Amino acid sequence: MSNRRSTTPIAGQKPGTSGLRKKTRVFAEPGYLENFVQSIFDAIGGGAGKTFVLGGDGRYFADRAAQVILKMAAANGAARVIVGQGAVLSTPAASHLIRLNKTDGGFIMSASHNPGGPEEDFGLKFNAANGGPAPEALTAAMYDASTRIAEYRIVEAADVDLSTTAERDLAGMRVTVVDPVADYAALMETLFDFNALRALFKGGFRMRFDAMNAVTGPYAREILENRLGAAKGTVVHATPLPDFGGMHPDPNPVWAHELMEEMFGDTAPDFGAASDGDGDRNMVVGRGIYVSPSDSLAVLAANAHLAPGYKAGLKGIARSMPTSAAADRVAEKLGVAAYETPTGWKFFGNLLDAGRATICGEESFGTGSDHVREKDGLWAVLLWLNILAERKETVQEILNAHWREFGRNYYSRHDYEALPVDVAERIMAGLRDRLMALPGRVVQGMTVAAADDFAYDDPVDGSVSTGQGLRVGFTDGSRLVLRLSGTGTEGATLRLYLERYAAGTEGLDEDVQAALAPVIAAAEELAQIRGISGRDGPDVLT
Numbered sequence: 001m002s003n004r005r006s007t008t009p010i011a012g013q014k015p016g017t018s019g020l021r022k023k024t025r026v027f028a029e030p031g032y033l034e035n036f037v038q039s040i041f042d043a044i045g046g047g048a049g050k051t052f053v054l055g056g057d058g059r060y061f062a063d064r065a066a067q068v069i070l071k072m073a074a075a076n077g078a079a080r081v082i083v084g085q086g087a088v089l090s091t092p093a094a095s096h097l098i099r100l101n102k103t104d105g106g107f108i109m110s111a112s113h114n115p116g117g118p119e120e121d122f123g124l125k126f127n128a129a130n131g132g133p134a135p136e137a138l139t140a141a142m143y144d145a146s147t148r149i150a151e152y153r154i155v156e157a158a159d160v161d162l163s164t165t166a167e168r169d170l171a172g173m174r175v176t177v178v179d180p181v182a183d184y185a186a187l188m189e190t191l192f193d194f195n196a197l198r199a200l201f202k203g204g205f206r207m208r209f210d211a212m213n214a215v216t217g218p219y220a221r222e223i224l225e226n227r228l229g230a231a232k233g234t235v236v237h238a239t240p241l242p243d244f245g246g247m248h249p250d251p252n253p254v255w256a257h258e259l260m261e262e263m264f265g266d267t268a269p270d271f272g273a274a275s276d277g278d279g280d281r282n283m284v285v286g287r288g289i290y291v292s293p294s295d296s297l298a299v300l301a302a303n304a305h306l307a308p309g310y311k312a313g314l315k316g317i318a319r320s321m322p323t324s325a326a327a328d329r330v331a332e333k334l335g336v337a338a339y340e341t342p343t344g345w346k347f348f349g350n351l352l353d354a355g356r357a358t359i360c361g362e363e364s365f366g367t368g369s370d371h372v373r374e375k376d377g378l379w380a381v382l383l384w385l386n387i388l389a390e391r392k393e394t395v396q397e398i399l400n401a402h403w404r405e406f407g408r409n410y411y412s413r414h415d416y417e418a419l420p421v422d423v424a425e426r427i428m429a430g431l432r433d434r435l436m437a438l439p440g441r442v443v444q445g446m447t448v449a450a451a452d453d454f455a456y457d458d459p460v461d462g463s464v465s466t467g468q469g470l471r472v473g474f475t476d477g478s479r480l481v482l483r484l485s486g487t488g489t490e491g492a493t494l495r496l497y498l499e500r501y502a503a504g505t506e507g508l509d510e511d512v513q514a515a516l517a518p519v520i521a522a523a524e525e526l527a528q529i530r531g532i533s534g535r536d537g538p539d540v541l542t
């Protein structure tokens with residue numbers, strides 16, 4: 001029987017900030033997944049003779065999707081697919097396997113931090129041979145292929161047993177089922193001082209790692225509890241569940257509130273961390289102190305040399321545009337380049353490949369380095385632990401010292417979720433239309449220094465990405481940024497990013513929202529988010 005099935009294009013198969021994300025029931029519609037997977041093969045010039053990695057965060061539908069992808073890889077002529085046992089791989093572990101095995105790329109089944117289940121979200125993204133998310137030119141080619149597709153290829157075969165590690169055969173294609181954790185854990189051992197970390201835990205250091213019923217549970221248990229000797233039970237919500245046990249696996253103060261309560265309670269351990277659905281995000285909390293992702297990036301960059309993998313120093317530091325400028329101050333002091341890219345990890349890939357940056361980070365709870373081409377939640381936690389072990393100070397002490405040295409970039413993000421698309425677009429258009437006239441104007445007592453719609457010229461490949469967010473900077477270093485999320489699946493999510501710089505040494509320990517009050521007021525005056533949307537305030541504050 002022929003491997004070819006005729007099909008017709010399905011509208012809307014356009015990858016967003018991080019792959020194609022839709023409601024699970026949309027992905028499960030006949031031909032939906034198949035069309036997109038074939039579009040990926042078509043966009044990369046076919047699968048013949050190639051090797052790929054396949055895995056995901058274990059969410060609902062991933063088991064079935066994995067079988068479809070395997071059968072389509074075989075029909076497209078792939079030579080081999082390396083699959084995580086149970087079709088599970090964290091996103092950073094998948095990135096590592098792509099690189100380690102010098103494969104032609106990989107398929108990652110995840111909708112990241114979005115909830116999972118039959119009524120929730122599913123996603124698929126393709127990472128290229130460097131281990132990083134497909135760049136914009138490639139995602140555009142996938143979308144283009146999806147609009148012209150006439151047939152897809154799939155072999156008729158029994159499902160492949162992915163339940164144990166083994167070499168298997170699928171219609172002539174090799175399927176290698178691997179332990180999802182082993183190679184990743186080995187990589188971490190090369191970067192961090194595991195002896196120092198073992199000594200830290202042996203000395204009574206206590207931590208809590210909330211895996212949010214998502215993919216990092218097995219990774220964190222193996223590394224923190226088994227290899228580093230953290231107390232049993234350090235990792236909570238450690239069993240990955242197809243619906244994340246109903247949790248919203250997004251490590252921020254709102255969704256990881258159990259961890260927040262613990263870290264601000266009387267019996268708080270020394271250190272707390274959480275990760276997201278597919279293990280690439282992280283949130284870090286000290287005893288009684290929340291570390292904003294922008295500050296975390298700056299502290300990690302300033303102290304990375306304390307870990308063996310980074311003792312030679314950093315080549316450069318990259319952050320996404322909406323991330324605070326705290327990391328830029330560190331780059332300046334270290335005398336290395338600072339890069340500002342659009343939101344989306346894919347934009348760091350070229351800088352990392354070209355050896356221009358070593359550490360990257362985003363306000364959206366992502367930090368990572370050149371060890372893989374994805375952000376990496378556990379990596380960030382281990383680097384923090386390595387720094388804590390070397391400095392022998394608390395998280396609070398380290399942050400205080402950092403702010404005294406560099407000044408503090410007060411920072412917060414206000415999200416307005418599930419707005420009607422036309423309302424969100426009206427708000428964006430309203431501010432966009434006013435940008436040109438803003439420089440020199442005084443708003444809430446602050447003078448606008450510059451205002452634009454951010455465009456990025458990639459210094460490595462010369463590509464230009466426009467329309468990446470509206471930004472208004474003030475002469476005192478304050479800034480507000482407005483952009484539409486590219487990862488939602490319901491309506492439009494508007495993100496307002498707020499920043500104010502305090503040079504210190506006074507005024508370094510104000511309440512964040514209070515410190516930002518003038519910038520918040522300026523944003524409302526300029527963009528009228530509440531006014532136009534009729535909302536009382538944001539749904540999520542980070």
Ligand code: G6P
Binds near residue numbers: 344486488495
């Ligand atoms: C994903 C991407 C990140 C991005 C984040 C927020 O996690 O990997 O690079 O920063 O989504 O994207 P959004 O478009 O929702 O603000």
Ligand code: ZN
Binds near residue numbers: 112276279280
């Ligand atoms: Zn993620």
